[in-house]
Amino acid sequence: MRPPRSPEPEGSTPASTPSVTAHPREVPVSQTSRSPIPPVDAAAPVPARPSVAPTHRQILTILGGLMIGMFLGALDQTIVATSIRTIGDDLNGLSLQAWVTTAYLMTSTIATPLYGKLSDIYGRKPFYLGAIALFVFGSVLSGTASSMYQLAAFRGIQGLGAGGLMSLAFTILGDLVPPRERARYQGMFLAVFGTSSVLGPVVGGFFAGADSIFGITGWRWVFLINVPIGLIGLLVIWRVLHLPPITRVDHRIDWPGALALVVGLVPLLLIAEQGREWGWGSGRALLCYAIGLVGIGLFLLAEVVARDDALLPLHLFRNRTFAVSSGANVVIGLGMFGGLATLPLYLQIVKGMTPTAAGLTLIPFTVGIMSGSILTGQLTARTGRYKIFPVIGTVLMGIGALLFSRLSVDTPLLVIFADSLVFGLGLGFTMQPLVLAVQNAVHVKDMGVATASALFFRQVGGTLGTAVFLSILFSTVGGNIASAFARLAPTAGFQAALADPAVRADPANAPVLAMIGGHGGVGTVPSINDSSFINALDPRLARPFLDGFAQSIDLVLLIAAAIMVLGFVLTVLLPELPLRNVSGIQGRIDNEAEAAAKAV
Structure with a gap:
């Protein structure tokens, strides 16, 4: 029996766009899954729109192209972090390495909501192809950089592409598959995220350790490896992704909002990355705070003026699901990325592992993410329920962080494996349902901006968490x-x-002998800006350094566990709406047909 049509999303308004003829090569949606169109006057019948569901094989082919794009963005962050010391030494600019990270972070964070809004207006495919092309172009330039300043600029170009790789992938999946079926496919996306967290350090360590590969300096392949992968993704998406065109209506691009967002976020992201070096209360920091607050204020004003054309329409926050999910994504991003930023430090400094070994040690973390995301996807598809999973997920993440807060120099690897599995399982339970909840709650015309906003808030939380936790550490x-x-x-x-x-x-x-002095007392602790000297010390002399690092890392993870309590409260407050039985494309076609019927 066909399920009844789900109610309109909370806070949504009926579509008012004219009807449109679908593209002849569109990927249509199932006739059995589309909602019935309300009856209209018999004198003005609405012509039926034939539709055929994409097969599971077709969806998997498209997902393959989308996951290639996601893999590029997710892998890039971990592979560069592993190699940055080698890159900085080779380009004679190790002290500038933070700017390479900051440039990428700024452009990718700011570009994320732009991709979401523009794809709602002009369509997904051209912007996804453009995102991959920009990322590949930035990768080529980064692989040819001759200074750290050049590399920072080229990484900024990479970030402009990376901002659309993940958000548009989730949005396109929402276009193709109804929410109830979408959950099982989204699990594959999170598997990509987890796999990249392990492969990044392994591949980055290999390239950084190689003198040359095919006559090219080893570390340059950290960026050049993206080129063939990206070209494959471009070809797959261009060949297999065929969506119906977006109905062209008069829209005003929110340039004032975009400019204000740049003014607001750039200084705040800058101080998040540089605050520990500058000092959180320094003159430069206070200037960044002031400019950032003014920019955010101007952004909110621009969004009020732009109304429905806003880059981030404020009416979405009247939707309780969107508002609660946004808060939950910030908190979960803060706890997740903030906690994860310290684990590699523990493995490499306290345990003395190489970046490659540290990446392999986190395999149970990836197994947890994959298992949790696949399980939640299957259960959501079968039951139509999704709220319970982020609730359980935040509990598991809190327990995992609490277990991590007991790490010491002598903690066995099996304990680290078990803790990683619990934390990863919590992530797998949490990340996917929150995106699904937002997509299901908003009007289909806002799906792009809503999906991008969910990932944007998570990334902002992650940036804040990384900055705060490393500062505490x-x-x-x-x-x-x-x-x-x-x-x-x-x-x-x-x-x-x-x-x-x-x-x-x-x-x-x-360094230690000089600190101890001839009398056996303890003097000033050597600078730990470069911790590589610790691994070369006699193990007996290194023990206090290892204990000190372990204690600070434990404190950070204990705070992360406390933050997850807030995440748990927010997920409990998350409304659970019935999952719609139509895809984004079919929902848009139905709305256009209804609007055309009312206009007759």
Whole structure:
């Protein structure tokens, strides 16, 4: 029996666009899944629109192209982070490495809502192709950079493309598949995200460690590897993705809003990345705060003036599902990315692992994400229920962060594996249903901007979390190391190391010996801006450094666990609406047909 049509999304308004003839090569939607059109006057019948559902094979082919684009964006962040030290050394600009990250982060964050809104107006396919092309172009330029300043500029171009890779992929899936069936396919997207978190450090470590590959410096392949992958994605999307054209109506592009968003976000993202180095209360920081607040105020004013043409229509926040999900995405992004930013540091500094080994150690984390996302997708498709999953997911993430907060120098790898599995499972339960809830709650004409906004708020939360948590980590680690030295220095093992002639003769131990001094007391802790010296120390002398880092990382993860309590509260408040039984395309066609019928 065909399920009844779901009610209109909360806060939505009827579509008022004229009818449109579908593209002859469109990917149509199932006749059995489309909602019935209300009866109209018999003298003015609405012609039926024949539609045939895309097969599972067709959907998988399209998803293959979308996932290639997503893989590019997700892999790029982890692969570059692993290689940046080698790149900075080769380009004689290690001190400028933060700008390479900041440039990418700024442009990708700002571009995300732009892609969502413009795709709602002009269509998805050209912007997705454009996003991949921009990303590939930026990758080619980055692979040829001859200075860190050039690399930062070219990474900014990459970020302009990356802003559309993930948001448009989720939006296009929403166009093709009804929400209830969409959940099972979205799990594949999250599998890409999890896989890239493991492959990134492995591949990045391999390229960074190679002197040259095919006559090209090894680290340059960190960027050039994107070129063939991106070209394959371009070809697949161009050949198999055929969506009906968007009905052309008069729209005013919200340029004032876009400009104000740039003015508001750039200084705030800049201080989030540079605040630890500049000082959170420095003159430059205060200037960034002031400009950012003014920019955000101007952005809100521009959105009020633009109304439905706004880059981020404010009427969406009257939709309770959208408003609660936005808050939940910020909090979950803050806890997720903030917590994850510290785990590689623990594995590489405290456990002494290489970036490649650290990436492989996080495989259980990926298994958790994939398992959680696949399970939630299957259960949502069968039951039509989705709210329970982010509730359970935030609980699991909180438990996982709490377990991580007990890490020490001597924690066995099996315990790290188990903790990673729990945290990853929570992520798998949480990320997909929140996007699905937003897509299901808003009007189909706003699906692009709503999807992009969900990912935008998560990315903003992640940026804030990374900045705050790393600031907490590095502001407390010096004191924790000093306390560890005061506790361990009197022990027999530490004193034996100080008396060992071989230890004193090894230049690698000089920083600690200078700190201890001849009297055995504890002086100023050496700078930890470059922690590589720790791994070269005698293990007995290195122990206080490792203990200090472990304690600071534990504090950060304990705060992440506390933040997830707020995430749990927000997901409990999330409304659960019946999942619509029509795809985004069919919903738009139905709305246009209804509008045409009323106009007769």
